[in-house]
Amino acid sequence: MSHTETMIEEAVNFSLNENQVMIADMIRKFGEEHIRPHMMEWDEKQIFPLQCFKKLGELGLMGVLVPAEYGGSGFGYFEYVTAISEIAKIDGSIGLSMAAHNSLCSGHILQFASEEQKKKYLSKLATAEWIGAWGLTEVNTGSDSANMLTTGVKDGDHYIINGSKNFITHGVSGDVAVVIVRTGEKGDSRGMTSFIVEKGTPGFKGGRKENKLGMRASETTELIFENCRVHKSQMIGKEGDGFVQAMKVLDGGRISIAALALGIAKGAFDASVKYSRERQQFGKPIGEFQAIAFKLADMATKIEAAELLTFQAAELKNRGEKVTKQSAFAKYYASEISVQVATDAVQIFGGYGYTKDFPAEKYFRDSKLCTIGEGTSEIQKLVIAREILK
Numbered sequence: 294m295s296h297t298e299t300m301i302e303e304a305v306n307f308s309l310n311e312n313q314v315m316i317a318d319m320i321r322k323f324g325e326e327h328i329r330p331h332m333m334e335w336d337e338k339q340i341f342p343l344q345c346f347k348k349l350g351e352l353g354l355m356g357v358l359v360p361a362e363y364g365g366s367g368f369g370y371f372e373y374v375t376a377i378s379e380i381a382k383i384d385g386s387i388g389l390s391m392a393a394h395n396s397l398c399s400g401h402i403l404q405f406a407s408e409e410q411k412k413k414y415l416s417k418l419a420t421a422e423w424i425g426a427w428g429l430t431e432v433n434t435g436s437d438s439a440n441m442l443t444t445g446v447k448d449g450d451h452y453i454i455n456g457s458k459n460f461i462t463h464g465v466s467g468d469v470a471v472v473i474v475r476t477g478e479k480g481d482s483r484g485m486t487s488f489i490v491e492k493g494t495p496g497f498k499g500g501r502k503e504n505k506l507g508m509r510a511s512e513t514t515e516l517i518f519e520n521c522r523v524h525k526s527q528m529i530g531k532e533g534d535g536f537v538q539a540m541k542v543l544d545g546g547r548i549s550i551a552a553l554a555l556g557i558a559k560g561a562f563d564a565s566v567k568y569s570r571e572r573q574q575f576g577k578p579i580g581e582f583q584a585i586a587f588k589l590a591d592m593a594t595k596i597e598a599a600e601l602l603t604f605q606a607a608e609l610k611n612r613g614e615k616v617t618k619q620s621a622f623a624k625y626y627a628s629e630i631s632v633q634v635a636t637d638a639v640q641i642f643g644g645y646g647y648t649k650d651f652p653a654e655k656y657f658r659d660s661k662l663c664t665i666g667e668g669t670s671e672i673q674k675l676v677i678a679r680e681i682l683k
């Protein structure tokens with residue numbers, strides 16, 4: 294058997310492993326008790342439910358990929374995909390925050406920080422004693438992040454950071470942030486460096502909170518740096534490594550956004566199936582109209598395909614192989630079909646789909662973020678095309 298055949302043979306294993314089953318059960322119970330009763334209020338009022346994340350930390354879900362030696366659960370990407378998608382079936386906002394904390398902040402430290410930094414920060418992040426943020430995006434540089442303007446200027450044993458980051462998940466509530474700033478020439482991919490900055494560091498603060506369409510319980514804010522002095526011991530890796538590190542972090546992070554999109558699509562689909570059986574028009578359940586039944590068939594097919602792409606990327610990641618193209622496939626496809634499935638769900642619910650008394654409208658609003666965060670769909674296509682044409 295060729296390497297590819299072996300990979301396909303092993304990757305196409307449809308049964309969940311014991312840990313995935315355990316995680317899915319745990320999240321279902323946790324979600325019914327601690328998320329579902331409150332989620333519409335969190336959504337309406339844009340409340341970031343810190344206590345909920347502390348509880349998720351107790352369950353090991355805020356350090357899914359962090360090895361046990363640093364206080365984490367020590368699982369691989371299969372378990373991680375299951376965790377994010379099961380949470381997102383209930384509430385996408387909680388899934389987004391979990392993904393940002395696990396993949397971006399902790400993921401960056403896990404992949405690139407020194408042993409000393411890992412011991413210091415991962416133990417707190419994995420238990421959710423601390424909430425993590427990750428700052429790459431700026432007001433004028435989102436997709437074009439290599440042109441960032443926030444600077445870190447060397448001053449003896451310190452770097453003085455000035456500028457701001459935009460759209461940062463947990464920018465205010467985060468206890469620590471990994472930030473990527475420009476230490477060299479503008480636009481030079483080797484001109485950026487990552488630093489770990491703790492809350493309370495003089496000159497560092499959270500800023501304005503965004504008022505968002507969806508994912509409203511996930512906090513999104515500015516990060517502001519005004520002559521913020523950060524000791525060189527807070528640098529992750531070497532000066533100039535920041536952008537390359539960030540791109541690798543996003544390769545993994547995109548698998549979690551695919552999982553997030555998948556979970557939202559599954560939640561919208563499950564609600565649609567239930568409603569199609571219950572809602573009667575013209576004397577029969579609407580699911581008996583072929584127009585609705587075919588919609589369900591299309592939704593289910595797209596979800597299955599997205600799941601296969603997501604677990605294919607997870608499998609490669611578990612093996613430590615390069616995952617740039619596969620995580621872009623998964624992120625691009627899962628997020629696009631998530632929006633399509635959630636849109637179909639609103640249609641199946643009819644007028645009730647347009648109200649907040651039924652779940653469809655929230656899936657619809659939450660799903661859209663997945664085609665934007667951690668690289669838009671257009672950027673995923675650029676990544677895929679670049680890999681193909683190499």
Ligand SMILES: Cc1cc2nc3c(=O)[nH]c(=O)nc-3n(C[C@H](O)[C@H](O)[C@H](O)COP(=O)(O)OP(=O)(O)OC[C@H]3O[C@@H](n4cnc5c(N)ncnc54)[C@H](O)[C@@H]3O)c2cc1C
Nearest residue numbers: 427428429430435436460461462513665666667668669671
């Ligand atoms: C809820 C939320 C949470 C977020 N969390 C974080 C976080 O924790 N940390 C962080 O660093 N960032 C975060 N982001 C930022 C997110 O990653 C960016 O919004 C995203 O990368 C897009 O950047 P932009 O918004 O500046 O859009 P732009 O880059 O301005 O894009 C605008 C449009 O132009 C298109 N476009 C841009 N360049 C090209 C191109 N070369 N070819 C074709 N089309 C192109 C885009 O696809 C898009 O349709 C978050 C965003 C949101 C909304």
